[in-house]
Amino acid sequence: MSSLKLPSLFDQLAQPLVYAESLLARFSHLAASSDSRSLQQQLVAAAAELSHCPLAQLYLLDKTHTQLTLCAEWLDGAPLQREASTLPSDYKDQQLLQYCLFQNQVLHVEALNSSLYATPFLPDTDRSWRSLLCLPLHDREQQLGGLLLIAQRDDQALEAFADSLRLLGDFAMGQLQLLQRLDNTPSTPPDIASSTISHQRGYGLIGDSPAMQRVYRLISKVLHNPVSVIVAGETGTGKELVARSIHDYGLRRSQAFIAQNCSALPEALLESELFGYVKGAFTGANQDRAGLFDAADGGTLFLDEIGDMPLGLQAKLLRVLQEGELRPLGSNRTHKVDVRIIAASHHDLRTLVDKGQFREDLFYRLGHFPIEIPPLRERGTDIQLLARRFAEEACCFLQRGPCRWSDEALEHLAGYHFPGNVRELKGLIARALLLCEGNVLLPEHFSLPDSQQPISSRSLRERLEQVERNLLLDCLRKNQGNQTSAASELGLPRRTLLYRMQRLNINAADLRLKDRAQAQARP
Numbered sequence: 001m002s003s004l005k006l007p008s009l010f011d012q013l014a015q016p017l018v019y020a021e022s023l024l025a026r027f028s029h030l031a032a033s034s035d036s037r038s039l040q041q042q043l044v045a046a047a048a049e050l051s052h053c054p055l056a057q058l059y060l061l062d063k064t065h066t067q068l069t070l071c072a073e074w075l076d077g078a079p080l081q082r083e084a085s086t087l088p089s090d091y092k093d094q095q096l097l098q099y100c101l102f103q104n105q106v107l108h109v110e111a112l113n114s115s116l117y118a119t120p121f122l123p124d125t126d127r128s129w130r131s132l133l134c135l136p137l138h139d140r141e142q143q144l145g146g147l148l149l150i151a152q153r154d155d156q157a158l159e160a161f162a163d164s165l166r167l168l169g170d171f172a173m174g175q176l177q178l179l180q181r182l183d184n185t186p187s188t189p190p191d192i193a194s195s196t197i198s199h200q201r202g203y204g205l206i207g208d209s210p211a212m213q214r215v216y217r218l219i220s221k222v223l224h225n226p227v228s229v230i231v232a233g234e235t236g237t238g239k240e241l242v243a244r245s246i247h248d249y250g251l252r253r254s255q256a257f258i259a260q261n262c263s264a265l266p267e268a269l270l271e272s273e274l275f276g277y278v279k280g281a282f283t284g285a286n287q288d289r290a291g292l293f294d295a296a297d298g299g300t301l302f303l304d305e306i307g308d309m310p311l312g313l314q315a316k317l318l319r320v321l322q323e324g325e326l327r328p329l330g331s332n333r334t335h336k337v338d339v340r341i342i343a344a345s346h347h348d349l350r351t352l353v354d355k356g357q358f359r360e361d362l363f364y365r366l367g368h369f370p371i372e373i374p375p376l377r378e379r380g381t382d383i384q385l386l387a388r389r390f391a392e393e394a395c396c397f398l399q400r401g402p403c404r405w406s407d408e409a410l411e412h413l414a415g416y417h418f419p420g421n422v423r424e425l426k427g428l429i430a431r432a433l434l435l436c437e438g439n440v441l442l443p444e445h446f447s448l449p450d451s452q453q454p455i456s457s458r459s460l461r462e463r464l465e466q467v468e469r470n471l472l473l474d475c476l477r478k479n480q481g482n483q484t485s486a487a488s489e490l491g492l493p494r495r496t497l498l499y500r501m502q503r504l505n506i507n508a509a510d511l512r513l514k515d516r517a518q519a520q521a522r523p
């Protein structure tokens, strides 16, 4: 929440203490309200009366965060009930409201008659509207939930009311949330069998651990904000899933989400995939073809493994990000695109910048908002939530009845390190279900390496070896088992890597076989 800027309030109001007193009274009225409808009415009445504006409006976003609805209106001292048919069916074309929502910013317009914004959402009255103040409102989780608007028929500076009305509006949003929760409280306790579903509250992601709660908080900050995001984390931790959640729960959800892995294609092919081309751009270009930027126009483009994008393409990407303009291959014309970029990498991009393998300007342009996804080993009991959920999904997929978990099997999983993270867990469970002939999952259904004695009973040396083993395995997997590339990434001579692998009992051939088996077992 923003804090009250008392100096501006004191400067601009004739009787600031009287104002502060009425503001307090409004807070306590709202706190006492016991139904959502009257709470919304009380908020608009309070906003109009505190600011001495004839009009106040409250707009709320629906659960999908895409649809804005006018929920309460106060005009000339009384509630206004407009026929739904006289109101816009949605406010997607209302630039002023959308600006406030998308930018998550307070908007103050003092001379509406000379402003560029149209205001058909304000009610028609004898005298036209001259000034307004529009405030984004947030709920208790700091998620954008709606807008509070006040308007005046004179040219009047209304910013002095921004901080205090925002606090009041945010408080009302929190109260609304509480009332809605009370309305929906089930009269009987939740079904135990469906308990895992209740944990799916983090934007469709599973996990309740403090590490994942931190991720959810970061996601909530960028949902309604068009900044580029970099999702970082080890392989298989859920980076693409997080990117999808940001798209699915944000204002772009009705548009396309397109994902492209930047390490999967050679440079020329990646370039034509991303930017498109015109007929004759190269041999075989028989017709114009739109690229992924065009396909994602209005939506989100997820660039996975951005650290592997060749430097030449990085420059082209930077241009699109800066100018919002695209020039397909072989064309001398540019056109505008509006694409939100979410990039992911399991490399540390800062290190790549230092090595000259990633452009510093692109790093700063993209990396406004990094989100670090924790590895599974830092998520505590989330492993069990995920395991149960994946088993339910796999049972559905295999069209068999639900399986029970033995405590030993859950403990067995909890003690394992999971170098391949959530993806590895998912693969292990799919395989275990195939091996399980009854309906109880037991430790022997999970083919975890033998050395899985509890971490706490191992010596420091054994633990360090385990860390080193996981690091080498990760690096080898990432480099598709190529020891020369893995050694170069680790900054080791190849001979040293081979020696360490031998000492730690890592067999590159096994690694490839195991990965293949897991890929096949994946549902």
Ligand SMILES: Nc1ncnc2c1ncn2[C@@H]1O[C@H](COP(=O)(O)OP(=O)(O)OP(=O)(O)O)[C@@H](O)[C@H]1O
Binding pocket: 204, 205, 206, 207, 233, 234, 235, 236, 237, 238, 239, 240, 241, 242, 304, 344, 346, 422, 423, 426
């Ligand atoms: N928190 C989560 N809840 C549910 N499923 C998850 C979660 N995290 C990851 N997964 C699942 O794990 C698998 C791997 O996730 P994802 O592909 O998003 O990982 P990634 O980090 O992008 O992988 P890579 O490093 O290979 O690009 C997917 O099947 C995904 O659905």
